[in-house]
Amino acid sequence: MPKNVNRWIVFFIGLLIAPAIALAERQHAMQIWPTIPFVRGKDLCQYQEAYSKSKNSQSQTLLSNVIALMREGAQDVYAIGIVQAIDEMENLNRARAASGLGMDVLLEGSFKAALDGYYRDVQPAQRKLSFFNPLQLTQLVRTVRDQKRQGYLDDKMVKELQGIFWGTYSFGPGCTGNVLVTLHLEDKDGETYSFQGQGLPQSVMHALAGQIFEYFQRTKFPSKVTMGKNGLEVLGAPGAAFAHTPDTPSAERVCKQMSGRLPTVEELEYVNALGDWNGGITLRNDIWALRDNLVYAPDLPNPSPVRKTDEVRGQQIHFYCVR
Known part of the structure; x- marks a missing residue:
């Protein structure tokens, strides 16, 4: 067979296997489901408030507030009512802040943005973690349009994924607006990697993304x-x-x-x-x-x-x- 024919054969074989090689390189990254389910844990803010002081100490605090109002000229009946109204208003505001949907969406979105930010800044040669959406784009558009989270996942779609993130969050102790977040990555083999962070809702996931990036991207030996x-x-x-x-x-x-x-x-x-x-x-x-x-x-x-x-x-x- 002439040499130029052999060269053409090698050239065409290269064209055929190049996409397969590129696909294999992309598959080095662990493909993760883009939705991160969060379970709400114990409200440590209310827990600390309820149990950090004895019942007698709480009664003394309430009595001190009533006496302070009476010294300012309020009658005893009205003073007690004012203190109770303030306490009820504070509890109502906290209940409103803690109720309803949205915290899980915020934590998920800020985490994915922070993790992608690390990859953009560092630009490692091989990305170890990648979010992969097995759904068709039309389904994703309908889900977002209806103000819903992407939650549907069947066995066929799971086969295309190598892992899933899930997490918990609790309102932090001290009632300073912090949340305590744990994030768990479970792969197909059942191995689980867990990470924890505490901070304001808009920033806590950035620290968690840094922990996860460092763990998975740092050189493993050999x-x-x-x-x-x-x-x-x-x-x-x-x-x-x-x-x-x-x-x-x-x-x-x-x-x-x-x-x-x-x-x-x-x-x-x-x-x-x-x-x-x-x-x-x-x-x-x-x-x-x-x-x-x-x-x-x-x-x-x-x-x-x-x-x-x-x-x-x-x-x-x-x-x-x-x-």
Whole structure:
């Protein structure tokens, strides 16, 4: 068969498998149902108010308010009525604020916006979490138009998802307007990841989104990366991303027990360039162990950050292993 024919065959095969490769890359992200059901928990504001003081203490507070009004000239009957009316009005306002729909919609919307904001700012090479809507857009439009939440999900749609978020919220103690929110991610295998935050309704989910982004996007070990034409496996350290050592020979012995070794200068710099969100480890301003009894000191760039261990004596040395 002529060589040019072989080239055309290879070209067309590439065109055919390119979409499949792109789809496989997208499927690395855990696809999550976009609706987050929330269950309302105990009102800690009212609970604290009811039980933080004894009944006798509450009676003393009420009596003090009545006496204060009487000193201002109110008759005793009217003074008691005024105190009771103020107390009832406060309870009514709190009941109105806590009743009705809307809190779950606010928490869901602000969480998804905050999580997407982290992804836009950091832009990791591979997104680990992604919201996926298995419904047709026409169904979504009808649901939103009718002022309803997207809630329908059958077995066929579940097959296209890898997990679901659900959460709880409670009005926080102290009656300062805070809410206590827990968020749980359950995947298809039944494994559950739980996170908790407390703050104002409009901002609490931003902190939760940060926790979740860091947990799922931060490098997990061992991490396999491509360096040039070869693969490199970043092993980390025993039980952690990196560890500390008094000298490089000690670190080399640890790496040997992990069937690995200390990185070269090129490997260390490349893993640093990948960063904490793309399978690597950021050096920051620490001193790192290298092969051949050398260290890498980012704060000592001149003439070179590669130094002998004697030049950084007394300073803490960080290390991780590769293979």
